[in-house]
């Protein structure tokens with residue numbers, strides 16, 4: 001069984017969506033970020049960064065932090081959504097998500113949504129990064145149903161971030177390929193259930 005320490009955020013939702021897609025047996029433990037529970041002593045033992053998500057696999061005691069590592073661990077354990085043929089393509093898009101898409105869009109939440117008006121420089125810089133991220137995805141999805149050929153952990157990693165497009169001041173209508181992909185994933189029962197896991 002997988003214990004998932006999580007919160008209703010894009011990084012947390014990636015994992016519950018994958019667990020639902022895998023039909024895995026799992027339990028969620030809410031780490032309430034608004035109450036600073038990520039800094040509690042017990043959680044600090046599991047998460048060296050004091051961030052969610054973290055999983056513990058009760059079958060073997062393995063603890064994994066960092067959402068990208070968790071997605072890879074689960075995809076390999078259940079042998080799904082990371083096929084050998086497309087392994088390196090999926091990996092590149094997954095790493096792009098954790099290294100660039102997430103951090104840049106996360107900054108947009110700060111500068112464009114929560115703290116608008118504090119720094120014109122930060123807002124303009126962030127807006128440029130946001131447009132870059134969306135243009136990369138729009139181009140990649142131009143002739144593809146999913147980020148790589150088949151539905152994979154790359155899609156699952158990126159979708160919960162695009163779900164916050166309003167906070168990035170992005171209208172998906174301006175990115176028709178992303179919109180088509182986003183809408184298609186939105187109606188998957190596992191995406192709906194995983195999104196609402198906590």
Ligand SMILES: N[C@@H](CCC(=O)N[C@@H](CS)C(=O)NCC(=O)O)C(=O)O
Nearest residue numbers: 009010011050051052053066067068
């Ligand atoms: N690189 C990490 C980022 C995790 C992360 O930023 N988690 C956020 C929620 S989405 C968090 O726990 N924030 C609490 C804090 O920063 O104190 C990953 O991909 O797992």
